[in-house]
Amino acid sequence: MGFINKLGKGLKGAIKAVRSDEYQINSVDINCIHCGHQHFDEGKAQLNTAFLTFINADWANQSASVLVCKNCSYIMWFGKTPGKKV
């Protein structure tokens, strides 16, 4: 159990985290509420509506995070950015 061995394990962990498509918020794993799947594509969405622009309230526009279930394609919306599960 030398230094190289430990380094290798650390690298594997880092690569796994980068490739991970599992997410959590507040230390709670995110499951698809439709099918229970835990693998998602992450995206950003602007909470921008024609109505808000029309009434001159662009200040109210915010962005949200969306996770698209890779199994059933259900889209879940989050007000803050989900962290990747390590």
Ligand SMILES: [Zn+2]
């Ligand atoms: Zn799903």
